[in-house]
Amino acid sequence: MAVLSPSVFTEALTRNRERLNTKFIYARQMFPQLDSGVFSGCLTQMVQPVVLTMEDESEEVIDRVLEVLYDFSLDLIGKGYLGPKGKYPELLFAWEKLFCSASHLLRQDPRLFAGSVLNAVYNLSSLQEQRSKQWTELMQMLSGDCDTISLFLDAGKVAAWRCGLAHYRQAALEIAETLKPSILARILELPPEADPVAVLDAIKNDPWLTPAAALTKDSQQSQLKVARVLGTFRGFGGVMLRPPHVQLLDNEIFASDNENSYLVSADVFGGTLQRTADLSPSKQKKSQRAFIVDKHGTVAKDHYSSKIPELADSTSCASTESTLAVTIPRSHSVYIVALVQEL
Amino acid sequence: MAGTGSKLNSLQKISEAPTNPQAEKKLGGRVFDVADLYEGPVQSDQQKAAADTPLDEKLRQAYFWIVNHAIISPYYDIEYNDGPPQLFSLGDKKSRIAFPSDQSYSSFILLPLLTLVLRRRCLLVGGPGRGKTASAILMGVLAGYSLKEIKRGIQHGQPQMTISDLLGNPLPSSLVNAASMDEIVISWRKWLGMRAKIIDEYNRIPTRTQSALLTVMADNYAEILDQVYECPEAAWYLTANDEAGGGTYQVIEALRDRIDVVVHALHFNTRFLGELLNRVEQEFRPEEIVPAQIIFTEQEIDAIHNDILSVEIPDGLRRRIEFFASHFEFCEQAAHQLEYKTKDTVKVAGLDFTTVSSQETGKDKTIDLGNQTLNGLSVRAFMTCLAYVKAVAYFRGASEVSFEDVRQMIPFVLHDKLVQNSDASFFDLPEHEAFRSDKIGWIRRLFDLSCKEYDRLDLDRDDPVARLSAEFERGLDGLSESETRKRLTRIEKTLNQLSRGRKFYAHLYDDVLKLKYLHQRYTNYLKWLQWQS
Numbered sequence: 001m002a003v004l005s006p007s008v009f010t011e012a013l014t015r016n017r018e019r020l021n022t023k024f025i026y027a028r029q030m031f032p033q034l035d036s037g038v039f040s041g042c043l044t045q046m047v048q049p050v051v052l053t054m055e056d057e058s059e060e061v062i063d064r065v066l067e068v069l070y071d072f073s074l075d076l077i078g079k080g081y082l083g084p085k086g087k088y089p090e091l092l093f094a095w096e097k098l099f100c101s102a103s104h105l106l107r108q109d110p111r112l113f114a115g116s117v118l119n120a121v122y123n124l125s126s127l128q129e130q131r132s133k134q135w136t137e138l139m140q141m142l143s144g145d146c147d148t149i150s151l152f153l154d155a156g157k158v159a160a161w162r163c164g165l166a167h168y169r170q171a172a173l174e175i176a177e178t179l180k181p182s183i184l185a186r187i188l189e190l191p192p193e194a195d196p197v198a199v200l201d202a203i204k205n206d207p208w209l210t211p212a213a214a215l216t217k218d219s220q221q222s223q224l225k226v227a228r229v230l231g232t233f234r235g236f237g238g239v240m241l242r243p244p245h246v247q248l249l250d251n252e253i254f255a256s257d258n259e260n261s262y263l264v265s266a267d268v269f270g271g272t273l274q275r276t277a278d279l280s281p282s283k284q285k286k287s288q289r290a291f292i293v294d295k296h297g298t299v300a301k302d303h304y305s306s307k308i309p310e311l312a313d314s315t316s317c318a319s320t321e322s323t324l325a326v327t328i329p330r331s332h333s334v335y336i337v338a339l340v341q342e343l
Numbered sequence: 344m345a346g347t348g349s350k351l352n353s354l355q356k357i358s359e360a361p362t363n364p365q366a367e368k369k370l371g372g373r374v375f376d377v378a379d380l381y382e383g384p385v386q387s388d389q390q391k392a393a394a395d396t397p398l399d400e401k402l403r404q405a406y407f408w409i410v411n412h413a414i415i416s417p418y419y420d421i422e423y424n425d426g427p428p429q430l431f432s433l434g435d436k437k438s439r440i441a442f443p444s445d446q447s448y449s450s451f452i453l454l455p456l457l458t459l460v461l462r463r464r465c466l467l468v469g470g471p472g473r474g475k476t477a478s479a480i481l482m483g484v485l486a487g488y489s490l491k492e493i494k495r496g497i498q499h500g501q502p503q504m505t506i507s508d509l510l511g512n513p514l515p516s517s518l519v520n521a522a523s524m525d526e527i528v529i530s531w532r533k534w535l536g537m538r539a540k541i542i543d544e545y546n547r548i549p550t551r552t553q554s555a556l557l558t559v560m561a562d563n564y565a566e567i568l569d570q571v572y573e574c575p576e577a578a579w580y581l582t583a584n585d586e587a588g589g590g591t592y593q594v595i596e597a598l599r600d601r602i603d604v605v606v607h608a609l610h611f612n613t614r615f616l617g618e619l620l621n622r623v624e625q626e627f628r629p630e631e632i633v634p635a636q637i638i639f640t641e642q643e644i645d646a647i648h649n650d651i652l653s654v655e656i657p658d659g660l661r662r663r664i665e666f667f668a669s670h671f672e673f674c675e676q677a678a679h680q681l682e683y684k685t686k687d688t689v690k691v692a693g694l695d696f697t698t699v700s701s702q703e704t705g706k707d708k709t710i711d712l713g714n715q716t717l718n719g720l721s722v723r724a725f726m727t728c729l730a731y732v733k734a735v736a737y738f739r740g741a742s743e744v745s746f747e748d749v750r751q752m753i754p755f756v757l758h759d760k761l762v763q764n765s766d767a768s769f770f771d772l773p774e775h776e777a778f779r780s781d782k783i784g785w786i787r788r789l790f791d792l793s794c795k796e797y798d799r800l801d802l803d804r805d806d807p808v809a810r811l812s813a814e815f816e817r818g819l820d821g822l823s824e825s826e827t828r829k830r831l832t833r834i835e836k837t838l839n840q841l842s843r844g845r846k847f848y849a850h851l852y853d854d855v856l857k858l859k860y861l862h863q864r865y866t867n868y869l870k871w872l873q874w875q876s
Binding site for chain 1: 377378379380381382383384385386387388412484609625626627629631632
């Protein structure tokens, strides 16, 4: 029978055996449910493939990568985030997609790269629309263009906004200006001949302009419509305890259910409610500037008007120049209305 | 909708902050930092995480990690109370057991940790196999060294240890080629440059080599053939089986005197054998997996050191420490001249203090605490006391030292500094017999008795010497001749009042010397005023 030569993975495990064993024992004190069989399986499934991509690396680098991935595996499996019944399968998806394909970044600083990716996926997976897989696939595409972790993480921030984390819009737009055009084009899903900088300039001024629409020079039909519905009853997995009210403060829209307050962020890529410090309730329930909503649910802005029956008898409204937030008595959600271009 | 992930601990779980409840930072503001995208349940940037933790909290986390996971030391001999403790007595000798009502600590873990951040010298004593060296090694890991570096840097005391073994050797080639001593190149031992130094079984080092060690410990440099190596400030951990300084070689007094704090390795509590068995079976080595979050950089230790120095000692408490320390130096029979009436005078004269002080003085033994010791306290001992009481207050998250901080720390600092007079009648009482061996308890009892006397004299409210001192501290500028004379009269009256007591107790000695000092300063000033006019 042919004897298989040990792989870099088994050699690294052998070199660090005592230390890794001690870590496992220690972790099991923290997480009594941590099963050695399950963990071994995860090591083989998750860590081994990554380490095998580093055959050309020095032992020092391999050991560093192994230790970090081993630590993260213990931690995430122990907490029940990963593993056969893991609460966040998106983490495994990102692990398998990114750690091998971006091993050139992983080996630069394993803890920073792997930790950042896993945390980003964790944060994205908490979105209702499950955008984390979209982000992972996008970053997998971009990783080849990124030669440093710093560039990858910057691209990741812009990609996170692109995948629906609307509250990062402002920061992401600033970072986007510093990205390589090729990376920016991929994030915005632009055709090769497009000028990503020009598209970025266009969408900076209109949160509801899609990159595709920004490319066409023809005038488009626009319509006032419900672009997003954010939040739901807490009992159904949302955040609102009661039907909320909205108000405008410092040109930002906030929603409150009288227990907690949330920053309302929305644009063409997504919408989020971010818990924030308590705000003093505004006396004016219906603060609005650019939009008008009547009791029948008719919304008007400039020369545009739309009848949106579900917004009848609204309890509160607040708007910026581009976005209207409306709440109604029968719902725990915040309705986002905007002038959306139709291609 | 979860936005930013909670900052949870990584693999090696650190005690949840705050370990000593403090006011927590409120989440506030409407600014969302896009960098929060990369914050979550795994520690992606350990440096940032470490920077977010206040240093005193980090120190507490280090303590609790060691106590919970590294060293089995289920003792709380440094007791704090928030309200009355539960007290029990056991056995026919009525052994006292207290269940403290506030967070309390194990001296075996706390004191080496405080030594690390104070960069002082800690002697760990106890029988073999009690974890002295293991504790010291952990401190080295916390100081940022790898296990390999620490183990290779440990100096193992043994009877054949030479100065070269300890410090280094001249390079043979440079010895041959050097035209002068300046040109000799020394290959210094690596441990000299470490910021956590471990000397194992220091009482097995030959006397001559102890002298070389003393130079490094005391003056922070090593010297061979006129070449000098300046060592960095470091925390020292020395181990010994015998606290009295015996062993293969007697420890030279100067070296023993450089020890700042003595910690006893306590016995192993057999009720925890199960945990020990787990470690044996699983080959669990906690020193290999010290969490990065509780490892201190050199800059952090510097910062902690500075923070500790800025912890305040309230004036009233400082006065109690002064009063306590005043008991021990005075020896009325030692000389005629006031300034020489000290135990040090007797010692320098080569006489036996117990012989000199053997005559019955009629002093109340509960007040004459100095009778229980053969020596007084040095300046170095004072400074060390002050450093450690500040350090423990800092550790507990306080901005000023409390009474209990002093009461708990002083015994460990003075453990080797105050030499017991075993002939003192205090120890003949059955209830005090245990103090012959329990030095920590003895010194704490001394402090308690001192405070009792302090309260009896009502010195918090009525301290004429303190009033006169404060008056003097305001300065002599513009003081007239008549006012100066008035002050001189007040000083003389005060001394007259003190002399009304039948006995010259030790706590009066420094007061009398202070009065003499003040009197002399005013007298000189008066003469100058007269010369001027």
